[in-house]
Amino acid sequence: MPFHLLFRNLTGHWLRSLLTILSVAVAVFLICVLHAVVTGLSRTVETASSNRLLVQSAVSLYVDLPLAYQQKLASVPGVEAICKWQWFGGRYEQDKGGFFAQFGIDPDTFAKSYPEITVTEGSYEEFQKTRTACIVGADLASKYGWKIGQTVPILGTIYQRTDGQPWQFLVAGIYESSTPTIDQQTLYFQFEYLRESLETGGAQGPDGIGVYMLKVAEGHDPVEVQRASDALFENGPQRVQTTTEAEFNRQFVTMLGDVPTLMQMVGSAVLFAIFFAVLNTMIMAGRERTKDIGILKALGFTDATTALLLIGESLLLCALGAALGAGLGVALEPAFQATVSAMMPGFGFDKDTLLLGTGLALAIGLVSGVVPGIRAARLTTVAALKEIG
Amino acid sequence: MTDSRIDIRRLTKTYQRGGETVHVLDELDLGMEGGTFYALMGPSGSGKTTLLNMLGGLDVPDSGDVLVGDENLSQLSGNELAQWRSQNVGFVFQGFNLLPVLTARENVELPLLLTPLSKKERRAQAERALALVGLTDRMDHKPRELSGGQEQRVAIARAIATDPALILADEPTGDLDRTTANSILELLQRLNRELKKTILMVTHDPEAAGYADKVIHLDKGKLGRIEDNRKPAGAR
Structure with a gap:
């Protein structure tokens, strides 16, 4: 040859x-x-957790649920913890063309419900203690060079401060994730900071919660919890749709088609x-x-x-x-x-x-x-x- | 091939052309001695190239036998014919037919790839063949960097690289000027006389045919006269 x-x-x-x-x-x-x-x-x-359920409006993910639902959901047998997830939709002042997600969450139940997340720099306790604190993904911190103790200014698009200034989030921790379900490019802050600002008139925007995350207690059937959660609001005032984390992720992905x-x-x-x-x-x-x-x-x-x-x-x-x-x-x-x-x-x-x-x-x-x-x-x-x- | 004598027996080849059957070779019988330089002449369509192709195992007859030495080519399969060609025949074409992407040396080495020679031996053999045709200084040139005469010399070196007993040349000087053509013909004559190669050369040119020992004339697929140039009157 x-x-x-x-x-x-x-x-x-x-x-x-x-x-x-x-x-x-x-x-x-x-x-x-x-x-x-x-x-x-x-x-x-595929890597989504089987003991986490997500409750959203039956109408659409874009419709918020009342804050009062948390208490009712807590009464569902098998619910060990509830964590609020609220989409913030802000823009980083130094990179207005860039995009990363920001969510208001409950720090106490968030840590219990997402053991895949580990704070590798800074302190999660500091995040829990300080109202304006946030934790950021390692990739995000690396992208913008953020350090612990630094204040990150975020301009609200859905939630705007009445003084016209950007929101200031103090970087208390940098996290890493061991699962593809949770990325390392998100900023999590205390939902209470947002709620207080809305209540005191420091900010304006819709009240309510986008998604409630229910952590199912060990030994309980997530399907039962799912049914009970949906049944709870069957007659209103606002119907909900409870799905597994996998199904939620799938639906989120298929929103694009x-x-x-x-x-x-x-x-x-x-x-x-x-x-x-x-x-x-x-x-x-x-x-x-x-x-x-x-x-x-x-x-x-x-x-x-x-x-x-x-x-x-x-x-x-x-x-x-x-x-x-x-x-x-x-x-x-x-x-x-x-x-x-x-x-x-x-x-x-x-x-x-x-x-x-x-x-x-x-x-x-x-x-x-x-x-x-x-x-x-x-x-x-x-x-x-x-x-x- | 121990003996390069050629025997052609009742060789027939027909082609269909425009719904008509053309007898290119018509029950041709011909014997050729080994170690002789033959020229094959005849008008266009007389069957010269077809006969050359049959002798080289490039084409198969409709009927009849082609015996080269001990081998009856009519009984060989396609792959057997390919193997036989690689060991026993060297071709020289009118258009030189060198591979343009290879150098002169690589072109000459090409048929040696089908031999058990090592890379070093192949190289040495190719260089010997190129030296024999006087192209020692052009070995690393590609065909486009050579003149027509030089290209034909490379083609002749390639034809003799495997030391075949039979060299088949189809109008080897057809694309060359008179002076270059003569030098190529002298080279073929030298290969016949010094290396005892059997050469069969198709030509239209009577001057080229003059270099051969014998001239075979074909007409309409049948054998015409055979001239012997070695006789005193026609000897060169």
């Missing part, structure tokens, strides 16, 4: 080869990103586009080499060898493109994670994702090489040499 011929043929049309390699690289990179999105979403759902199906469709389109591009390149290469095929056969190379040369060239093109695309994915992974981890904490280019991208590229290379390869094998020496006069 004249392997050097395989490489020379590639470099002989270096621009075409380079463009094909880059096309495959971009396609592999895109497929890896799309696959990482799908797996990231499913990981967020059927993301996995959409990703698969886009991925398939990318695959087909690149398949046709590589196939076109290889068919052109095969036709251009009709003369070379005739020469090789005249010299004594078999039909199989001439076919394998084209298949090998196609595989090499796609393998180089796949390596470049996968390498690009690995290199850009931190940047991607920093961008999407708030929405998708489980996002990442794992081994399966990279293998999928590379495997698909090689499959494309194989099929694209087989088409001109079969032609080369079938071509008689005389016909191949005649074609060039």
Whole structure:
């Protein structure tokens, strides 16, 4: 097998080869990103806790529930703790174009309900004690260079301070999360700080709670707690929908539509586009080499060898493109994670994702090489040499 | 191949052209001695190239036998023919037919890839063949960097690289000027006389045919006269 011929043929049309390699690289990179999105979403759902339930308005997540519901929910048998979650929707003054989530929560029950969160810098006790304190995810702190004891100014969009000034949150702790369900890009502050500000007229905005988190006591069936919670408000004043954390995450994700199906469709389109591009390149290469095929056969190379040369060239093109695309994915992974981890904490280019991208590229290379390869094998020496006069 | 004598027996080849059957070779019988330089002449369509292709195992007859040495080519499969070609025949084409992406040395090394020689041995053998055709200083040049005559010399070096007994040349001087053509013909003549290669050269050019020991004339797929240039009157 004249392997050097395989490489020379590639470099002989270096621009075409380079463009094909880059096309495959971009396609592999895109497929890896799309696959990482799908797996990231499913990981967020799969790793959700089974003993946490979330209560939201039956109408929509955008409709708040009355504060008084907490007391009623506490009476449901099996509820060990309740933690309020209120979306704040503010913007960091120093980076108005940037986005990260802020939630008002109950520090005492939050710590009990989310053992996956560990404060690695600062003190959770300080967070509990200080009304204006907050804890921030390690990635978020790293992104903005926040330190313990620093005050973070957040401009309210839903909740605006009446003095027109930004809210000031004191960084009391930096947390890390051991589960993809909870990202490291969120700022949690005391809900009481928000409530007091609203009650005293220091701020204005809707009252109520977006979501109540119920921690189910050990030995109790979450399904029963779910039913009881829903039944409690069946006759109003505002009906609720209680779901498992997994279901809540799934619903949250599907608010954007059927993301996995959409990703698969886009991925398939990318695959087909690149398949046709590589196939076109290889068919052109095969036709251009009709003369070379005739020469090789005249010299004594078999039909199989001439076919394998084209298949090998196609595989090499796609393998180089796949390596470049996968390498690009690995290199850009931190940047991607920093961008999407708030929405998708489980996002990442794992081994399966990279293998999928590379495997698909090689499959494309194989099929694209087989088409001109079969032609080369079938071509008689005389016909191949005649074609060039 | 211990003996490069060629025997052609009742060789027939037909093509369909526009619904008409064309007898390119019509029950041709021909014997050729080993170690002889033959020129094959005849008008266009007389079957010269078809016969050359049959002798090189590039094409198969409809009927009849082609015996080169001990081997009956008509009975070999495609892969067997490929293997036989790699060991016994060297081809020289009108258009040189060098691979443009390879250097002169790599082009000559190409048929040696099908031999059990090591990389070092292949390189040495290719360099010997190129030295024999007078291209020691052009080994690392690609075909586009060579003149037509030099390209044809590389093609001849490639044809003799595996030391085949039979060299088949299809209009080897067709694309060359007179002076260059003569130098190529002299080279072929030298290969025949010094290395005892059997050469069969298709040509339209009577001057080129003059370099051969014998000239075979074909007409409409049948054997015409055979001239012997070695006779005193036609000897060179």
